[in-house]
Amino acid sequence: MGGTTRHSISLIRRAAMPALVLIILGTFGGHALAGPNGILAWGGYHRALKERQAELAQIEQERAQLRHHSQLLDPRKADPDMADELVRKDLGLVRPDEVIVPLQ
Numbered sequence: 001m002g003g004t005t006r007h008s009i010s011l012i013r014r015a016a017m018p019a020l021v022l023i024i025l026g027t028f029g030g031h032a033l034a035g036p037n038g039i040l041a042w043g044g045y046h047r048a049l050k051e052r053q054a055e056l057a058q059i060e061q062e063r064a065q066l067r068h069h070s071q072l073l074d075p076r077k078a079d080p081d082m083a084d085e086l087v088r089k090d091l092g093l094v095r096p097d098e099v100i101v102p103l104q
Contacts, residue, residue, distance in 0.1 A: 034040050072079040073086075087093050094100060 032038050069082070072082040
């Protein structure tokens with residue numbers, strides 16, 4: 001029995017290193033393929049990028065509109081139509097010669 005046991009232990013020792021290497025390579029390979037940053041996750045990242053680019057374009061458009069409105073309200077050269085529109089909308093003021101017709 002002593003020889004058989006030594007032979008079994010020797011066989012296990014010789015097989016342990018290749019098995020460990022295969023386990024490590026399999027783990028890394030699995031993460032490279034299906035992990036959170038793996039090949040299969042690229043499609044999700046691509047979709048998220050497109051969504052964020054569309055959101056960025058919308059925000060940049062809103063920013064350009066706000067910049068334009070702020071330029072129209074510059075005290076040194078305020079646009080009279082813009083100032084009149086804001087006074088009417090925000091303060092609810094009207095001129096004495098105007099007639100207000102309520103709409104239902």
